[in-house]
Every structure is written in C-alpha cells, then in structure tokens.
Amino acid sequence: MNVDERLELATRHTQEVVTEEELRTLLDERDEPRAYIGYAPTGEMHIGHFTTMRKLADFLDAGLDVTVLIADLHAHLDDEKSPFDLLEARAAYYEETIRAMIDAAGADPEGVAFVRGREFELDEEYSLELLRMAAETTISRAQRAASEVVRESDSPKLGGLLYPLMQTLDVDALDADIAYGGVDQRGIYMLSREILPDHGGDAPICLFAPLLSGLSGGKMSASEEASKVNLNDSPEAVAEKLNDAYCPMGEREDNGVLEYVQHLVFPILDEHDESFVVERPEKYGGDLVYDSYEQLESDFLEEELHPQDLKNAAGEYISDVIDPIRTRLNDNPQLLADAYPEKYGDETSA
Ligand SMILES: N[C@@H](Cc1ccc(O)cc1)C(=O)O
CATH class of the missing domain: 1.10.240.10 (Tyrosyl-Transfer RNA Synthetase)
Structure with a gap:
C-alpha cells in the first residue's frame, strides 16, 4: 500500500484531521506509527461507541500500531460518573465489549494492545509531570479544554481539571503519534498539542470521528x-x-x-x-x-x-x-x- 492509500484508509469517515499534512509525513516516514483511543468506562456502551471503534479496523489495515486505553481513573475523575469501587468491573466490561466490537468490525482484537490507565498513570514520572502541568495551566484553560467531555456542574471539582492534563500526559506515556476519538475530544487534544511539547512529548496528530445524532433527534444522550x-x-x-x-x-x-x-x-x-x-x-x-x-x-x-x-x-x-x-x-x-x-x-x- 502506498502512502496515499494508507492516508485514505486512516482518514475515511472521520470528521477532522489535525493535520493531514503531518499525518502524511508520519505515514511516509514510519511503517508502523502508533495510534491510541481512550475510553473512560462510565455508562453502558452503545452503537455510537461501535461507530467510532469500527475505524480501528481501518487503522490496522493502514499499518498502524493500535492501543486502546481503558481510562479507568478518568471515569471517576469526571464527576464520579463511575464510583471508585466499580472501576475494575466497568473496565472489564468495556474491554470485553470493545474486543467484541473490533472482532465484529472485521479486525483481529489480538492485533490491538489494551491498557488500563492506572497501570501507568500512577508512575512517579507521570505524577511529577502532572504536577508541573497543574502548576502552569490556568483553571479556565483546563475547563475550556474539557468542556465537551467532563460533566458540567455548578461547583466544578478538581478532578475534572486534572482530567484533560492526564489525557494529555497519556499521549506521551503511551508513546502515541496519533490520538483518535470523537470530535468532543477536540478541546482536550488541542490543549495537548499546545502544552505537551513543553513537557517532554510531541504534539499528537489528531483524528476525530463525527458524533452522530441520537435516534430521537438531536444529540445522542446517555440518559435517554x-x-x-x-x-x-x-x-x-x-x-x-x-x-x-x-x-x-x-x-x-x-x-x-x-x-x-x-x-x-x-x-x-x-x-x-x-x-x-x-x-x-x-x-x-x-x-x-x-x-x-x-x-x-x-x-x-x-x-x-x-x-x-x-x-x-x-x-x-x-x-x-x-x-x-x-x-x-x-x-x-x-x-x-x-x-x-x-x-x-x-x-x-x-
Ligand atoms: N476523554 C475520553 C476518555 C479518555 C481518557 C484518557 C485518554 O488519554 C483518552 C481518552 C472519553 O470521553 O471517554
């Protein structure tokens, strides 16, 4: 497959690529660049998740090395959407369901690496860098970055502010060249592109999937x-x-x-x-x-x-x-x- 074909495969059905030029260069220079997608194991998985996940089959075909992050700690940091004592059970359910989705999309789940957030997000080096980032980032900047992802509340908690910083550090910890996710992740990864180079990492190339409407018109709602x-x-x-x-x-x-x-x-x-x-x-x-x-x-x-x-x-x-x-x-x-x-x-x- 030449670079054009790999580029077309990797980007089809996406809503936005930041930036296509960087992606082309990456594919040109590297046979197996690394891509990751993260999921915070909160509510039950639905066909919206499946739509996003289906693209992993394209990534594998395009020769990418794919990692799925089960972001267990993020599920709790986001306004305690998942209670702390249910994190392991929800992570297990997400992992099994995601494997089944990859399989159903025609790809081999064995070809994808799975990792839990807490396997590396508690490492000393990671924690130290997180504190440095927290020291440098304003509350309003962190809030703005996460506004499409973290649940809004009248009295926002600190967890929701650490959330986008940790998502940024994940990119580097997983050594990912490409961050993939729904376009709701855009705010967070634009922050990553801005600040990660000052924290020992490279700005990720981003691929965003469209967020689809719900079946009752308007946005898909987890509660409906x-x-x-x-x-x-x-x-x-x-x-x-x-x-x-x-x-x-x-x-x-x-x-x-x-x-x-x-x-x-x-x-x-x-x-x-x-x-x-x-x-x-x-x-x-x-x-x-x-x-x-x-x-x-x-x-x-x-x-x-x-x-x-x-x-x-x-x-x-x-x-x-x-x-x-x-x-x-x-x-x-x-x-x-x-x-x-x-x-x-x-x-x-x-
Ligand atoms: N923010 C993602 C989860 C996620 C967490 C950490 C990451 O590094 C990546 C993604 C979501 O909405 O589910």
Whole structure:
C-alpha cells in the first residue's frame, strides 16, 4: 500500500484531521506509527461507541500500531460518573465489549494492545509531570479544554481539571503519534498539542470521528434510553427503538437513522461486499437494493424511499451488526451485573 492509500484508509469517515499534512509525513516516514483511543468506562456502551471503534479496523489495515486505553481513573475523575469501587468491573466490561466490537468490525482484537490507565498513570514520572502541568495551566484553560467531555456542574471539582492534563500526559506515556476519538475530544487534544511539547512529548496528530445524532433527534444522550441502541439490546428492542426514531420523510438533518446506516451499517457491509436491501411488497414497488450509501440517501431525499421502509431495514441491519456483541454479553451476564449492579445485578446474583 502506498502512502496515499494508507492516508485514505486512516482518514475515511472521520470528521477532522489535525493535520493531514503531518499525518502524511508520519505515514511516509514510519511503517508502523502508533495510534491510541481512550475510553473512560462510565455508562453502558452503545452503537455510537461501535461507530467510532469500527475505524480501528481501518487503522490496522493502514499499518498502524493500535492501543486502546481503558481510562479507568478518568471515569471517576469526571464527576464520579463511575464510583471508585466499580472501576475494575466497568473496565472489564468495556474491554470485553470493545474486543467484541473490533472482532465484529472485521479486525483481529489480538492485533490491538489494551491498557488500563492506572497501570501507568500512577508512575512517579507521570505524577511529577502532572504536577508541573497543574502548576502552569490556568483553571479556565483546563475547563475550556474539557468542556465537551467532563460533566458540567455548578461547583466544578478538581478532578475534572486534572482530567484533560492526564489525557494529555497519556499521549506521551503511551508513546502515541496519533490520538483518535470523537470530535468532543477536540478541546482536550488541542490543549495537548499546545502544552505537551513543553513537557517532554510531541504534539499528537489528531483524528476525530463525527458524533452522530441520537435516534430521537438531536444529540445522542446517555440518559435517554430511546435515543441510543445498546449493544445488548434484543432484536425486538432494536426494532422498537428504530420504529420510534426521528426520521422525517426526505429530511437528513438530525436523522440518526440515516447517520447510522451511513457510518455503521454501510462500512461493515462494504467489508463483506454486501448490499443494503430494503424489502418491500411488490405492490409498493418491490425490493430496493443499494450498493452505496449515496444511492440510498438520494432516494430518501427524493422521497423514493419511505421512512418506515428505511426504519424496518435499518433496524434489521443494525441488529445483525451488533449480534456477535450481544451474544458475547449474553454469554457472560456477570460482566454487566458487576459493572451496573443496580440495573443488572439481581438477575444473576440469586
Ligand atoms: N476523554 C475520553 C476518555 C479518555 C481518557 C484518557 C485518554 O488519554 C483518552 C481518552 C472519553 O470521553 O471517554
């Protein structure tokens, strides 16, 4: 593969690359540059996570050395989203689910390194550099950097300010050339680009995935169950969420159904050389077969493809795509029971 091909693979379906020139140079100079993505194990994982994660398959194909950081301490630093005594259980659930997602995306999870934050974030050298950074960074700068990520509150805690500094130090500790994440991570990594060179590291090249709409229109919300498909939702639950989704005839804006078909379903179908089939009775014109998202979208915008038909088909494809992950989680109910005892604990603790 030449540099252009690797660049195209590494950047497709992303929203922003900072900067493409730096990335090209990196790919040109190095056969196996290092990329990482971090996840703070807080709420349950959903198809938004899967969409972001799917790109790791592209990274591996482009010859990158990929690390997934399970940022356990960050999950607690962010307004105690995860209680301290649940960090290990949530980290275990995230790691297993992420492995299943990588597998379902057509890549080999064995080819990805997994690391927990606390394995290196408590090292002396790391801690010392963190204190130096804390001494130099203003509260308002740290707050601004983390504002899209750390939960807002009327009385912000110190943990949320250390959060972006530690995320910055992680880049260096993991020796990553590339930081990848949702575009909500942008503020933090722009801070990293600015200050890391003064702290013994290099400014990371950043790749940002788009943040997709929720299914009920507007942003996907962790607290709004109907707005997202969880990775352990049954086929019936997926069908129901899709059926209730916001998907007005001929409209693209805030249309989560279209976005998931574009960013999750099509890339995975492409991987298997399959097309997207919308089954329709003969009297409504018969089946529609799409080989590309662009064809599907143009039919939808021209109102050739009815929202209900799209929802039915999208529900089945999304359900198929998450099926191997659902199976892994159902085979090991203890993972969810330990990670979210209030929601799943009773089912298995008898
Ligand atoms: N900020 C990321 C988690 C993360 C933590 C530390 C990192 O180094 C990278 C990413 C999130 O929102 O989930």
